[in-house]
Amino acid sequence: MGQDRTAVREQAETVLRRLAGEHARLRDDQWRAIEALVVDRRRVLCVQRTGWGKSAVYFVATALLRALGTQGPTVIVSPLLALMRNQVEAAARAGIRARTINSANLDEWDEVTGEIHAGAVDVLLISPERLNNPDFRDTVLPKLAATTGLLVVDEAHCVSDWGHDFRPDYRRLRTFLGNLSAGTPVLATTATANARVTQDVAEQLGAASRLGAGPEALVLRGSLDRESLRLGVVDLPGPAYRLAWLADHLDELPGSGIIYTLTVAAAAEITEFLRSRGYTVASYTGQADDADRRAAEQDLLDNKIKALVATSALGMGFDKPDLGFVVHLGAPPSPIAYYQQVGRAGRAVAHAEVLLLPGGAEDAAIWRYFAALAFPPEDQVRSVLAALHTDRPLSTPALEPIVDLRRTRLELMLKVLDVDGAVRRVRGGWISTGEPWIYDEARLRRVAAARTAEQAAMREYATTSACRLRYLRECLDDAGATDCGRCDRCAAPTFTEELSDGALRAAEAFLGRSGVGISPKKLWPTGLAAVGVPLKGRIALPEQALPGRAVGRLSDLGWGGRLRELVGPDTADVDAPDDVVAAVVEVLREWAHGTDPWPRRPVGVVAVGSRHTRLVASLAGRIAAVGRMPLLGTVMVSAAGGPRGNSAQRVRALHGSVALPSELVGALAGLSGPVLLVDNLVDSGWTMTMVTRELRRAGAPEVLPLALAVAG
Template identity: 55%
Template sequence: MSTPQASTAPSPSPAVEDPALHAEALKVLRDLVGRPDAEFKEGQYEAVEALVAHRRRALVVQRTGWGKSAVYFVASLLLRARGAGPTLIVSPLLALMRDQVAAAARAGVRAVSVSSANATEWEDVRRALAADEVDVLLISPERLTNPRFRDEQLPDLVSRMGLLVVDEAHCISDWGHDFRPDYRRIRDLIGQLPSSGPRAVPVLATTATANGRVVQDVVEQLDVESRQEVFVLRGPLARASLRLGVLRLPSPAARLAWLLQHLQELPGSGIVYALTVSAAEDTARALRDAGVEVVAYTGRTDPEQRERIEEDLKANRVKAVVATSALGMGFDKPDLTFVVHLGAPSSPVAYYQQVGRAGRGTDHADVLLLPGQEDRAIWEYFATASMPDEAQARAVLDALQQSGGAMSVAALEPVVSVKRTVLELLLKVLAVDGAVERVGGGWRATGRDWTYDAERYARVAEARRAEERLMLDYQTTQTCRMEFLARTLDDPTAAPCGRCDVCAGPWFPTGWDGAARERADQALRRTGVPIEPRRMWPSNMDRLGVPVKGRIAEGEQAEEGRALARLTDLGWGSRLRELLAAEDAPLPEEVLQGAVAVLAAWGWQARPIAVVAMPSRGRPQLVDSFARGIARLGRLPFLGALETVGGGPTAGPGGNSAYRLASVHGRFAVPEAMEHMLRTAPEAGQHGPVLLVDDLVDSRWSLAEAARVLRGAGAQGVLPFVLAQNG
């Protein structure tokens, strides 16, 4: 909760509708913040009054640090004093919940949360709610789809709820579609609440990030069955403490060199944002190797570790956290003094959301964008991955309808060719649309008609493309950058800031020395990404005619392999993307030398005795030359390529594990001469695995199946070795 600053604002004017309510609200505020001189900021009391006195539905759009949480905590306690039930806050991130619960406790508000991070406390929370000992309950939007919560706790909460708060409410809008599909379910919850009369339940939506389109969309979501106009309070978004800048550099190596030399020069502690997990991890590693105290924070970071990292940053025990968007909404560190972006987010809305973490409680904070040439390709990848596909959605619905009952995600995978992450997103979208519902045992069809909303998704796609264009314009604008962002967010108070690099000239160094560039080059030349072997067969493979289940026998497994790099890596990633996008040709020598460096650092338990190539329909020259080059430089015999059976694999990239395995199972064979060599190797004193060479690894099932047949033909072990990992 943001502490209101001491104010010299005059006493309540005659315009205050109810002086007694104002006095009561001001006392609650001062008790909450522990400051006898605290005053409401402009607009805070008006929002409280709308909720408490008039039970209205309200949208508050105010910059981070303005004090939106003070509005709903004050309103909650005032409503509780009038006999209302607990406030329900729908909050998107665990970090945000932790901060809000802690702030509420300090202020004397009895707040509890229900999330995946505190499952052991759920029964205690249920008892406290039943005893009316809770003022504020925080939940994630996903909790609204949980069968037990939806059926056992939500009806009682709806019947006695005093206030509903939707935090980070821009997620209700199309802008937040791929972030939280479950946010769209909140509209149904709002529709269940009485909107008029003495039992009317006020609703408050809050966000720091919304343009006019998002504001209108959220207002429409709030206006379900309401007989009152939605109260909208919108303040200026520009923050006087932020100093914005853009530095366009020619390559990933140049951006990393700049960071290596100049990050320590930035005052205080802050956040370095990267667009992908691998970029965040690689950047953090390079900075740590250079002696800078940083840590990576991504979607792969365990929840417990995330909490420790957040605390370390708040306590200034690290210079910076190198993060993806996983560290965003809800993270509260008022003295954060810089935000640097390695690569641009896809919209000014997303960018402002992230840079708004800085300068909340400081006079000065530096914000610098280092855009990359690869940004647009990354935007396109994430936009495509987040949009539901009609054919896949139909397949999921058909499977559930034909089953006649509930199916788990694992049971659905062998029936529909959809990756698990995409399948889970589709189920959420279908659930929000009312076509499926989550029940004990999984998901089931509701029997309701479902229509693919092509018009809506086309509108979302066009809006995103427009915002991408604006983000590119931000990088090259010749007008004030803060004014540009504020105008993009439809802030009527937008004006030149006088501080950014356009208004006052570049405030940041633009070069780096040779030592920094050499460290950057070394970091980006670093090669070798582990490839974990498949150890378990997907569930229910018998439905696809593949007679496997449970754990893969140890004698059939591959060992841990290596890739030269991920396609998303800062260094080799861009070179490999170019290589795999070009027409098939022999492997360039410099890429082969990079692969040799991986071999040299591998540290295997037993040296390989031979090289085997995967059969390739799309890049036969590339794979063959890669395998032969490795054999030549490693002084190993090249045994040729595996053969394909029945035309080879039957599916390309995409689909889930079950379908990917079914498409390759039984499709590889070991040539007779290769099998003879493998079986006679021990007699010839050759003991060790074979290197299995390919160009690209995605699901790892092709490598797993090839390893299975090679082990069956006598190979003592199989070490997969590929150029690129997709991810």
Template identity: 60%
Template sequence: MTAAADERTATRADAEHHLRALVGREDAVLREDQWTAIEALAVDRRRALVVQRTGWGKSAVYFVATLLLRAQGAGPTVIVSPLLALMRNQIAAAERAGIRAVTVNSTNVEDWEQVHTAIAAGEVDVLLVSPERLNNPGFRDEVLPRLAETCGLLVVDEAHCISDWGHDFRPDYRRIRTLLQDLRAGIPVLATTATANARVTDDVAEQLGADVLVLRGSLDRESLRLAVVALRTPEQRLAWLADHLAEQPGSGIVYCLTVAATQEVADYLRSRGLDVAAYSGRTEPAERHDLEQRLAAGEVKALVATSALGMGFDATLGFVVNLGAPQSPVAYYQQVGRAGRGTPDAAVVLLPQIEDKDIWAYFASLSFPREELVRQTLDVLAEHGTLSTAALETYVELGRTRLEQMLKVLDVDGAVRRVRGGWEATGQSWSYDAERYARVTAAREREQQAMLDYLTTDVCRMRYLREQLDDPEATDCGRCDVCGGFDVVTAVSEDAVAEAGARLARPGVVVEPRKLWPTGLANLGVDLRGKVAAASEGRAVARLTDLGHGQALRDLFRAGVEDGPVPDRLVRAVLEVVNDWRPHVDGIAQVESATRPQLVGSLAEGLSRYLKKPLVATWQIVDPDVPPGAGAANSAQRVAAVRRRARLVGDVPAAPVLLVDDQLVTGWTLTLAAQGLREAGATDVLPLVLAVAG
């Protein structure tokens, strides 16, 4: 045996010693494919892309490689990961093996200075950083260059996010391309993912550079039993959860498509005696951490969560139930992969909903903007210099989320630069790749159809998912409801259906008033700033995304539906909301509608008769050339458009007034109408609408 071979044998022995400390088992040994990846990183100092199923042990690869490289005198490992829950799990795992791990993300701002000091002092073995940190001006300009110069290993977790062909593309991840270019020669790089098809794998490998080792394994999850339970109504789906969630093994996750659904479902299941909690990106960081720990410890039956929940190294979950289908089989495979780690058997059930396609359409509306809006943004920055995102909104008709996503892409493309105080144009030429954006949009549509086909396929469900990920080893699993290995119960009790129906039939959503005027309105010739003193808390029948009355409202507001009076079912819901709310008013005002005048008129007139209060005013259209919804992409543009379009007409009493409209989208029409009512003498304004969008 040569000296080089002896060295590799000794290094593997060291690696397995570290593995045993990491997992806390004296009998643990590396699999050959794990050692191949570790060897490439810690011995050959190569770049590697590992595409392996969840639970395969990707984090063990980079932690063991870190310990080997640190022993050789290498700098700290930098791990880029978008999942905060995964970061917390990985820090705990690293500490067991004596690895000093820290994180920099949006939830621990107070720790950043201390972390940066520890890195500079060489006291950190692993730094976990969220992708948005990579383009924070201070981190990018002061910390990132030092890390690029001194780090011993760069790890890109959830690497499919680099590729805009991936199911979860994130513009912040494109900054990693720059980081890769800035690394010193010989610094190993590991990219990992469980959800990359052949196209995404090729794209990520190309971005990693030449001579990349690609390790792609079988994507079978031998512990998972997959099933689809197709139930016709929201009441039946909720009833299934109430009847059968307790039967599922251990603790798990109930995934929902919207934040509102997590809250609604969790509230209902708690009323049925189940120990569950809601979890989403809007949950406070401290509460999220506590909920993750309770789930991992089996102290709750389930978290009812959006895709913001991603459990990592230490989570042993017995089931995943999806109430509503994700947009693609690849995204679904990632979510169900949260179950079955460290357990021989896990149940995975999908409860598809009629409204899934509507929710997918909403998310699709957040795609990359049209070229003229991009050009307008670049022109505004070139003319005005550095502008914050809020200030840019007053010039460009895009919502905050789409505007920021677009700016991040332009930043990576070199057309703009994020600086302290906002964004500035670089003056570099930029081309709009319309063909590529169209191809990506078409790919998304194909993925959605593939998800719909999954619901009715007569092919083994695990095989179907693996084939969508281009797994060449895909075979029938023998464990799913198609193969006959999972006889999932589909029956629901009459009592559960009745109770779910009563819960969903209960209308009423609080409408919070706008509290501050958008910044930069002066740029649009509008003299409004600071606090809004217009409306009080109001009510809506439901959100358009809600499980109960949401369906009736989606049908009512669907494009092409003829205008008419409020349907009887919704009349009863409105009256129930009013009786529960009991607003004390002396008059009723309505917002004039160009598209649904009969709907809004019948709502106002019916409430006038029911409450025995007069119609006193109308927020009336005075400039029909301003179309409905003008400026709705962002707050400043919307305020300016509504101010041009309408004025208050009527005789307003010095008393509280009920303000009626059909739908709340941005909230600025109601806010400006309420301001007009207050200026005309109303002592209070209470909004009432049929629906809240989103």
């Protein structure tokens, strides 16, 4: 390029001081990355620990490239809104004009697009999903790719399906890379990549680089040591003990921090309990409104709360340099994911506490649930591909009656097929490209085996007698890993398993509460006519159920484990245990006299014949006895298959399979009040809905659903 490298470094140091303060200086590898991007126009992969300063590299490089006057905007592909907001603010400090296009600013898209075309944007932050939005892909992306001055792929481990957080949308970057002008520099960054993931990402960058006849990607991998972190494990016998421990020790943790959980339900429970014990905490999950997430983030940044109780939705990108602690109630499924989350702490403080309170069998059950969402078997994939060989696009809901996959899993599969070039997303849904596609079963097996090994490694982390930080670094293939001298294995533990009787009693009482709502279905799934089921639109009001109740969720910290023992797919069919019957009676008592009571008292009980017929029948009988109501009978459901399919498939299987015995039909005639319909588990909710429809058509005035558990 003919540029004076010394002069470029001086300019880079000047920009860094604007960004990070007068005393800031570039690290050697930071300069090597900037030099490769700005002077040599190379492709660079930075694998560096959280807090090392990866964002400084791309902001400084952006400022230098923009100063040359011929470069278009830097495009940063970021996975999370939290990350985008932090980066827009950081860019402003360096005098860099940054804008974002994401799901939370729909009303600004036209304005931002106009600014891009006018050259008024230095940095554009987009989500990987935006790369395949039909309007953005077809109208904005081609010009953007042709004029991009620098492409940044943040959290680049998401590109690799070997990574702990693989996201198919990231694979669409290959198309973007291929459309870049020759010599456009590319920076990929991550803090959590082992050797296999590093190689995979570098090869993808390098393959794209070879298309432009450029050099191989430059990999800059640094030490993953975190001198400020003090790691420990507090092993406690159950959820109540873990909540009690938090209630007793949260004030002892320095500053403010994050409490990670594995499920949305657990985040809500922990938040509620800690508030009841006088702590200022807030929850943060992917199901919360964007405005609520923004408010929670800001409260933590401003130290207005002691902790943010979060799922992995806060796993990447949240930047609070003085975060004092990270506590996990339940272990993530891999040491790599764990290292990524604990890396949020201790970035600008002398020390931060990192504690794991593992859940043992409870954690493993949640890992199994998420593992079940893996890529589907080949026959299901082929059926979708065959269905898309039509002259018009099919939406995801229209595909559901064709393949027995839940919506999230079907959408994930379609994204992978899109990335592989077998299907294409267009206005109105999906179409087949007609391109040949190979089901790579061997690779899927290897990835599944890698996930199993990661789970075993996470269990070993909790029990290892060796240095905990060294263990994590070695899991990420950090060649320079040594004992840290600070963790609870290298030094005396900072925190013990001690907790007070009062906190434990409060936690047991809190988790012992029972009762969650069951919302009735009001709409039939889309596309049932295509599979011969004559149901569509709204469910007729005279065929609907009333709102119902269940003892708890399978993911609850309190009742979850007990309910999984009873209604899990591989559990024995037994009589309803006394403690569970007592919980059901308490749910009924609250339902009758609480703040949102049933409209009328039930006058009879009906059981649903399920995979746990004995359990449900015995429960229904005892409810009838306690409530002094007649047990009207059992409705047998002959639908094949389990409850985990999508809604359309479940309704198709259930349609015509619900049999009401003649004596039950006779008992329904002349009833003066609702029927209490008892089942073991409400998952998709369609068994209750279809049985309710038949009961009401046979004469039941109203139906009140009651279940032991709801999924989720």
